[in-house]
Amino acid sequence: MIKDNTVFVGNKPVMNYVLAVVTQFNNGAQEVAIKARGKAISRAVDTAEIALNRFLEGVNKKEIITSTEVIDTDSGKTNVSSIEIILSSDGIGEKIIS
Amino acid sequence: MIKDNTVFVGNKPVMNYVLAVVTQFNNGAQEVAIKARGKAISRAVDTAEIALNRFLEGVNKKEIITSTEVIDTDSGKTNVSSIEIILSSDGIGEKIIS
Numbered sequence: 001m002i003k004d005n006t007v008f009v010g011n012k013p014v015m016n017y018v019l020a021v022v023t024q025f026n027n028g029a030q031e032v033a034i035k036a037r038g039k040a041i042s043r044a045v046d047t048a049e050i051a052l053n054r055f056l057e058g059v060n061k062k063e064i065i066t067s068t069e070v071i072d073t074d075s076g077k078t079n080v081s082s083i084e085i086i087l088s089s090d091g092i093g094e095k096i097i098s
Numbered sequence: 099m100i101k102d103n104t105v106f107v108g109n110k111p112v113m114n115y116v117l118a119v120v121t122q123f124n125n126g127a128q129e130v131a132i133k134a135r136g137k138a139i140s141r142a143v144d145t146a147e148i149a150l151n152r153f154l155e156g157v158n159k160k161e162i163i164t165s166t167e168v169i170d171t172d173s174g175k176t177n178v179s180s181i182e183i184i185l186s187s188d189g190i191g192e193k194i195i196s
Binding site: 049053065067079 | 137166177183
């Protein structure tokens, strides 16, 4: 089973997002993308670090991408930084499941 | 002139750090590392994005590294996420200066 999933990190407690990431890998995802914008970026990094250090075996950081997104607000357009952290299993998870 | 420099991002306004990064490239640095921990991580991403999009020509993101650091506090040891964003000029800056 191949699933490529995304977890959007917002203002909830970090363990909510860690659980979401771990669950997706346990459900057979080979890659999970953790995305966040603005001040949630630091929580996205926390999510990835906690998931990798405490919960996930055989999963690594594959890529970290930062970019700038233009957002429409009431007072016009604003630039917001965003981050995407892609975690990838090296196939061990897949083998166990298939 | 080769200089590899680091800008530590903390709680000051983001433009302070953007100015620090731009200044280091203008002084001949070929690589500048932007580092931050904890909640300052999102400001570090802002710093890199603003510096690249608005001020720096011929400079790219070379690497983004996230890690976990163990910090001693009054109430024991805590884990803190950290980020390091390495910006690199492609040699154009160096040629102009030398």
